[in-house]
Amino acid sequence: MFKLETRNANLWYGEKQALKNISIGIEPNSVTSFIGPSGCGKSTLLRCFNRMNDLIENTKIKGEFLLDNTDIYDMDVYELRKKVGMVFQKPNPFPKSIFENVAYGLRIVGGKDRNEIKDKVELSLKNAALWDEVNGILNKPALSLSGGQQQRLCIARTLAIEPTVVLMDEPASALDPISTSKIEDLIYELKQKFTIVIVTHNMQQAARISNKTAFFYLGELIEFDNTDKMFTNPQNERTQNYVTGRFG
Amino acid sequence: MRRYSYTRAKLTDRAFKYVALSFTAFALGVLVVLLIDIFSKGIARINWDFFRNLPSRHAEKSGIMTALAGMLSLLFFTIIIALPIGILAGIYLQEYGKKNRLAKLIEINISNLAGVPSVIYGILGLTLFVRILKLGNSLIAGALTLGLLILPIIIVTTREAIRAVPDSLREASYGMGATKWQTTSKVVFPFALGGILTGIILAVSRAIGETAPLLVIGALVYVPFIPEGPRDQFTTLPIQIFNWTTRPQAAFIVNAAAGIIVLLLITFLLNGIAIYIRNKWYKKIRY
Ligand SMILES: Nc1ncnc2c1ncn2[C@@H]1O[C@H](COP(=O)(O)OP(=O)(O)OP(=O)(O)O)[C@@H](O)[C@H]1O
Ligand SMILES: [Mg+2]
Numbered sequence: 001m002f003k004l005e006t007r008n009a010n011l012w013y014g015e016k017q018a019l020k021n022i023s024i025g026i027e028p029n030s031v032t033s034f035i036g037p038s039g040c041g042k043s044t045l046l047r048c049f050n051r052m053n054d055l056i057e058n059t060k061i062k063g064e065f066l067l068d069n070t071d072i073y074d075m076d077v078y079e080l081r082k083k084v085g086m087v088f089q090k091p092n093p094f095p096k097s098i099f100e101n102v103a104y105g106l107r108i109v110g111g112k113d114r115n116e117i118k119d120k121v122e123l124s125l126k127n128a129a130l131w132d133e134v135n136g137i138l139n140k141p142a143l144s145l146s147g148g149q150q151q152r153l154c155i156a157r158t159l160a161i162e163p164t165v166v167l168m169d170e171p172a173s174a175l176d177p178i179s180t181s182k183i184e185d186l187i188y189e190l191k192q193k194f195t196i197v198i199v200t201h202n203m204q205q206a207a208r209i210s211n212k213t214a215f216f217y218l219g220e221l222i223e224f225d226n227t228d229k230m231f232t233n234p235q236n237e238r239t240q241n242y243v244t245g246r247f248g
Numbered sequence: 249m250r251r252y253s254y255t256r257a258k259l260t261d262r263a264f265k266y267v268a269l270s271f272t273a274f275a276l277g278v279l280v281v282l283l284i285d286i287f288s289k290g291i292a293r294i295n296w297d298f299f300r301n302l303p304s305r306h307a308e309k310s311g312i313m314t315a316l317a318g319m320l321s322l323l324f325f326t327i328i329i330a331l332p333i334g335i336l337a338g339i340y341l342q343e344y345g346k347k348n349r350l351a352k353l354i355e356i357n358i359s360n361l362a363g364v365p366s367v368i369y370g371i372l373g374l375t376l377f378v379r380i381l382k383l384g385n386s387l388i389a390g391a392l393t394l395g396l397l398i399l400p401i402i403i404v405t406t407r408e409a410i411r412a413v414p415d416s417l418r419e420a421s422y423g424m425g426a427t428k429w430q431t432t433s434k435v436v437f438p439f440a441l442g443g444i445l446t447g448i449i450l451a452v453s454r455a456i457g458e459t460a461p462l463l464v465i466g467a468l469v470y471v472p473f474i475p476e477g478p479r480d481q482f483t484t485l486p487i488q489i490f491n492w493t494t495r496p497q498a499a500f501i502v503n504a505a506a507g508i509i510v511l512l513l514i515t516f517l518l519n520g521i522a523i524y525i526r527n528k529w530y531k532k533i534r535y
Contacts, residue, residue, distance in 0.1 A: 055422060082425035092416040095439055105424045108434070154420070161424055 009063035033206035036216035085163035091150035093142035105161035128156035148179025290505025307499030318482035325391030338406025362400035370464025385466030388478035405447025
């Protein structure tokens with residue numbers, strides 16, 4: 001059974017079709033990479049899974065989008081987004097303290113118990129491999145952290161609401177190599193507990209961290225297979241050209 | 249050739265700097281002369297009695313107690329009326345309202361309202377509050393009039409402050425399953441509060457100086473009592489000052505100068521408080 005699935009998914013921004021008949025199934029507790037040239041619809045598809053595209057005016061969708069075999073449009077959108085968390089390209093912590101950033105999700109579901117919140121914040125920061133760096137400065141502003149730390153804080157913030165899926169849109173593209181490798185290690189850890197879908201422009205990154213890789217081109221899903229196979233023996237010529245860097 | 253034009257650019261640069269500097273100095277100079285004039289005339293007149301005395305026909309016995317009390321009560325009611333409406337309207341228009349042609353029209357209109365001469369508001373207040381609603385020339389009629397006057401300023405600055413909140417923060421909040429209301433109240437509003445406070449500073453400063461609309465709605469020039477409720481008649485410090493300056497006796501001019509000093513101090517104080525709050529707020533959300 002798939003954790004996330006789309007069947008004949010189509011999406012239009014106004015007149016422009018950004019997704020064309022995409023059918024893809026994502027297995028639980030795995031890392032799936034979305035790759036493809038700029039503008040091919042990777043982010044758009046990712047944002048379908050937690051209905052973030054609902055926030056953009058003039059979008060139209062067709063097809064089925066499923067989470068645990070349930071149509072996500074039959075679910076309460078707020079519940080959906082708590083189950084399907086998202087990490088964005090640019091770190092976007094709230095201008096609040098480190099603690100309050102992670103506690104945000106707990107507070108919006110009405111968490112009141114101070115000790116419980118404290119424990120969950122600590123756990124989330126540990127899960128995001130940030131605890132050792134921020135323990136003792138939890139009341140400092142989140143914006144005083146480095147970019148890489150901010151991004152891990154955003155991951156911790158997402159983990160705190162206990163999602164089952166974490167969507168990441170180029171989470172390391174704004175970071176230095178060391179921070180990037182920390183995030184990659186983290187993703188490797190997280191797949192024990194979560195289903196992870198990550199958009200990336202970095203071929204090595206996709207090869208290193210993901211179980212499966214999907215290649216998109218002009219709104220279409222060209223090829224979707226085990227990462228090894230995608231990078232060593234792709235079936236489609238376009239995939240071949242893209243992963244070997246011949247176009248992109 | 250290159251060298252020549254580079255030197256020229258540098259010369260122009262320097263010339264511009266001195267021209268700008270001299271204009272600034274001129275403006276400041278005028279202000280300083282005015283202040284020196286006012287202070288030298290009025291400072292000696294400021295004593296405890298000046299604050300405690302009622303207005304009087306005798307300049308030396310005259311005080312600003314009723315004018316001061318009237319002005320502060322008026323400001324209090326004005327803020328109570330205009331602040332919530334202005335801030336909520338600003339939030340609604342920017343964060344909730346549809347961005348269509350009607351919204352554009354409303355936006356332009358509100359900006360225009362901020363530039364309408366204050367006497368016009370006085371006339372509106374006279375017709376609507378004093379006559380139709382039969383509030384008479386009371387404190388509450390004055391506060392409603394001034395409230396209308398500063399409403400556009402508060403709405404416009406609230407909208408601008410909210411527009412300055414990056415969308416990435418809204419996305420972060422929605423992405424965690426927050427509702428629109430949670431996002432607005434917990435992320436957008438706190439981020440915008442610094443800018444909103446700036447708007448309030450501007451608005452209150454404007455309200456403090458207003459005389460014309462209050463005269464139009466019939467604020468009294470001579471009020472020998474402190475207003476005790478919103479239905480009481482009132483006067484304000486600027487009106488009192490205006491009244492003193494129209495008297496021929498030199499002693500009243502001294503009173504006016506002293507009144508101006510008090511008014512200036514109150515304005516500085518209010519601005520100072522607001523700037524202090526704002527800086528503290530920015531520190532909290534930044535570093
Ligand atoms: N809000 C929007 N309104 C209109 N068109 C959009 C919007 N967002 C994306 N598009 C268009 O949809 C197409 C797919 O965009 P998308 O952001 O999904 O691409 P992407 O694969 O994530 O690209 P990148 O690698 O540059 O992030 C692009 O042609 C883009 O111009
Ligand atoms: Mg993208």
